[in-house]
Amino acid sequence: MTVEVTLGDEVDSVEAVRDKLVAEGVPAALAAGDPSLWGPQAQPEATIRLGWLNLPQSSRELLPEIDKLVERARAEGLDHVVLAGMGGSSLAPEVICATYDVPLTVLDTTDPHQVRRALTDRLERTLVVVASKSGGTIETDSHRRIYEKAFRDAGIDPATRIVVVTDPGSPLEQSANEAGYPVVLADPNVGGRYSALTAFGLVPSALAGADVRRLLDEAEAVRALLAQDAGNPGLDLGAVLGAEALRGRDKLILRDGMSDITGLPDWIEQLIAESTGKEGKGILPVVGAEAAEDDDQYVVSIGPDGGTAVDGPLGAQFLVWEYATAIAGRVIGINPFDQPNVAESKENTTRILQEAGDGPLPAGTPLLTDGPVEVYGDVPGDPKNLADVLTWLLRAVPERGYLAIMAYLDREAAFDAATVGDASFEEMTETWAGADVATLRALLDYRTDRPVTFGWGPRFLHSTGQYHKGGPQNGVFLQITGAVTDDVEVPGKPYTLGRLQLAQALGDLGALTSRGRPAVRLHLTDRVAGVRHLLSVAEEL
Numbered sequence: 001m002t003v004e005v006t007l008g009d010e011v012d013s014v015e016a017v018r019d020k021l022v023a024e025g026v027p028a029a030l031a032a033g034d035p036s037l038w039g040p041q042a043q044p045e046a047t048i049r050l051g052w053l054n055l056p057q058s059s060r061e062l063l064p065e066i067d068k069l070v071e072r073a074r075a076e077g078l079d080h081v082v083l084a085g086m087g088g089s090s091l092a093p094e095v096i097c098a099t100y101d102v103p104l105t106v107l108d109t110t111d112p113h114q115v116r117r118a119l120t121d122r123l124e125r126t127l128v129v130v131a132s133k134s135g136g137t138i139e140t141d142s143h144r145r146i147y148e149k150a151f152r153d154a155g156i157d158p159a160t161r162i163v164v165v166t167d168p169g170s171p172l173e174q175s176a177n178e179a180g181y182p183v184v185l186a187d188p189n190v191g192g193r194y195s196a197l198t199a200f201g202l203v204p205s206a207l208a209g210a211d212v213r214r215l216l217d218e219a220e221a222v223r224a225l226l227a228q229d230a231g232n233p234g235l236d237l238g239a240v241l242g243a244e245a246l247r248g249r250d251k252l253i254l255r256d257g258m259s260d261i262t263g264l265p266d267w268i269e270q271l272i273a274e275s276t277g278k279e280g281k282g283i284l285p286v287v288g289a290e291a292a293e294d295d296d297q298y299v300v301s302i303g304p305d306g307g308t309a310v311d312g313p314l315g316a317q318f319l320v321w322e323y324a325t326a327i328a329g330r331v332i333g334i335n336p337f338d339q340p341n342v343a344e345s346k347e348n349t350t351r352i353l354q355e356a357g358d359g360p361l362p363a364g365t366p367l368l369t370d371g372p373v374e375v376y377g378d379v380p381g382d383p384k385n386l387a388d389v390l391t392w393l394l395r396a397v398p399e400r401g402y403l404a405i406m407a408y409l410d411r412e413a414a415f416d417a418a419t420v421g422d423a424s425f426e427e428m429t430e431t432w433a434g435a436d437v438a439t440l441r442a443l444l445d446y447r448t449d450r451p452v453t454f455g456w457g458p459r460f461l462h463s464t465g466q467y468h469k470g471g472p473q474n475g476v477f478l479q480i481t482g483a484v485t486d487d488v489e490v491p492g493k494p495y496t497l498g499r500l501q502l503a504q505a506l507g508d509l510g511a512l513t514s515r516g517r518p519a520v521r522l523h524l525t526d527r528v529a530g531v532r533h534l535l536s537v538a539e540e541l
């Protein structure tokens with residue numbers, strides 16, 4: 001089964017864009033890997049970034065190596081797979097494993113509480129996949145150091161428990177070889193967010209128990225269609241994304257349309273936001289909203305149900321969305337393979353840590369304190385409490401703008417609240433939602449016609465973070481940080497995870513405020529009480 005793209009109301013504008021692409025010979029040229037499709041400036045990068053088109057075939061070469069790793073893990077009874085990887089190095093395996101219903105613990109956080117949660121879970125049966133294309137990502141480097149120490153402290157040789165996925169020649173390849181870790185090298189001609197079908201997607205998923213051959217077969221089945229002018233789902237979808245953006249509908253609401261795939265919108269979010277959000281242009285993916293509320297928004301569903309819908313198996317979806325994003329990049333007029341503004345927040349973080357030395361981080365003084373919530377930032381109009389601040393943020397969102405909530409917290413914490421007693425499933429879900437800071441998205445969404453996005457920090461920095469800084473400058477930003485009660489040292493580094501996490505929040509806040517965007521940081525001095533208070537205030541607005 002391949003992918004089918006059904007068009008809703010958008011048919012007319014899409015047809016004009018698709019006809020032009022066909023007249024220019026784009027479908028076949030892209031399928032053949034022509035790097036000139038995005039103009040001369042993008043060509044050098046595109047030349048080394050189109051390997052994803054061949055992965056349904058070329059990744060099969062990895063299968064014997066992956067099989068050996070799986071056999072070894074099974075033989076040693078390692079059934080708890082932890083994946084340390086940011087952005088493109090973990091988003092695809094997360095969807096693959098959720099869809100195939102095999103357990104995978106994803107570590108794409110610097111939250112000490114969440115990392116401690118993973119560390120104290122079945123360490124003796126844990127296999128850690130350290131995945132980083134560049135080999136220099138600070139979060140992943142920290143996770144590697146933390147797990148190496150934990151294994152040694154438990155009398156376990158890390159070389160029997162750590163597997164590395166990286167690009168050839170990266171500093172991680174070198175250090176892994178020195179440490180004696182098995183290393184699987186990924187295709188260097190594929191960028192992070194296009195790497196679902198490379199070793200980055202396949203190795204952790206196979207170790208967790210997913211059938212990765214099936215994924216490649218599904219992608220292979222759709223590949224032949226991508227050179228066609230008609231009946232080409234990648235072209236149809238790319239034309240939708242591009243055409244809608246051209247006519248000002250640049251907020252893409254991603255919905256599940258009764259598919260049997262779990263969590264694909266989170267992967268699409270990075271692919272589209274990081275690929276298109278630059279030079280003041282871009283498409284903003286919105287995950288979790290029910291419907292489009294204004295004429296700059298439209299809905300695409302994953303599955304058979306819905307107006308404009310993309311239906312088909314996961315392996316094929318990956319390839320079709322990648323192809324469509326590359327097409328949309330050409331229509332919009334940007335290079336879909338770089339991420340020029342991601343580095344800025346990373347540099348700010350490094351500078352903040354260095355300048356602070358052993359002293360406190362420059363967190364500032366609270367503008368006001370409302371129960372367990374401190375408010376930091378410039379809010380005009382003499383706000384008295386949290387309700388005033390949230391009301392101001394909602395009103396500050398301009399026409400065609402959006403509100404982004406970014407929570408640097410433990411994304412598993414709400415489950416703690418939901419596991420008490422012998423409650424029914426509905427009661428548990430309700431308790432969980434009432435303790436989950438992500439519920440704030442729906443509560444604020446209810447109070448504005450503008451789209452509201454939600455991202456866990458620092459995960460989103462490797463995804464929508466590019467769009468926030470490089471896309472249209474009409475975002476309003478709400479950061480949430482929390483007190484750390486059980487910090488984790490990063491062996492060999494002068495910072496703890498908690499300190500790194502706060503520096504990341506402050507670094508990104510600096511990048512946003514330097515653009516003149518309205519941005520506020522809420523700090524929860526007690527995390528559980530803080531989330532409860534925040535949600536109850538938002539509910540009463």
Ligand SMILES: O=P(O)(O)OC[C@H]1O[C@H](O)[C@H](O)[C@@H](O)[C@@H]1O
Pocket residue numbers: 086087088089131132133134135136137140192193274339342461462463
């Ligand atoms: O795989 P890594 O080199 O560690 O990179 C992980 C992530 O880092 C960066 O922030 C990029 O913007 C992402 O596209 C990438 O997926």
